[in-house]
Amino acid sequence: MDEQPTPRPQRPIEILRARHGGISKELKEYFNERQRLKKAIRAALAEGPRSVPEIARACGIPPPKAMWHVMAMRRYGEVVEAGERDDYVLYALKSKGA
Template structure:
């Protein structure tokens, strides 16, 4: 893997593709950002960006307390459908 950081515009373009991959990874069980990053084969700074976007929209949430290294585990949250009465 290259050590050069990609431009954030490139990282942002990959968000929708990576969202589906992250969901699949988290459906196997809760994981920390480094664990998700490793499973994706992506740099942690990119994984943080994608997961925090998902957190903002309620797709993932941290659970429990941080581990000894300060990382929270995250889990996928099923989206509730809005009722239109």
């Protein structure tokens, strides 16, 4: 008699994913855009400290959007303040090991 292969037990995170019907299309798009913008902001700041309008121009996005994404990177320690110019704060990438 052929034995049925025992199915691999589902990992708890897979159970959660299945219960919630996976990642929604909106969240997937949002996550991908966030990753793309983080990369673009890192690239913009690799050339030196910049203000939010300058970062926005470099990334081709409106300043309010750039503001939120830069502040999110600041919140989690990826970006730091690096001076001020004409009433705008300049932001820089946090140096490695700092």
